[in-house]
Amino acid sequence: MLPAVAVSQSPEEKFREYLMSRPKQQRFTGQQRDMVRYIFQKHNHFDADQLIDEMKKDGYDVSRATVYRTLKKLVDAGLLRKLDIGPRKYFEHDYGYPQHEHLYCVICHKMIEFQHPGLEGIMRNVCQQHNFLEQGHSFIIRGTCAECNRAKMTKRRLDLV
């Protein structure tokens, strides 16, 4: 987890403002407020089903449809970032959290965050070369993490014995 970035509004305030600014004003419902508070308690990478399971376990009453609809709006409002990893779609904080990239373990599904100034420089250069205005990007390295590699090695060694 990376250190948070200072922001002027709370995620709740920012989301309320987004709903108010829609062509057809939308109400900020109790379920949505619970969701925003819950999601912004801690930085995490989660998919919709994980969020529903965890919130239900913690005693919240949220409907699937509301969760799916609200996640989409939270991305639209700039509060969450969506990460497409094969068939799964993960979400994480974007608002109040620094730009970063990911290593994704295909065995244990762990997501490791990293920042690298060299990589940022390269992406800036590429955009400049193409006169391209970046709005965002996702850079995900898929593979196997140190722990899973160790487990694999151990298993291989045991198989040899």
Ligand SMILES: [Zn+2]
């Ligand atoms: Zn792993």
Ligand SMILES: [Zn+2]
């Ligand atoms: Zn992340």
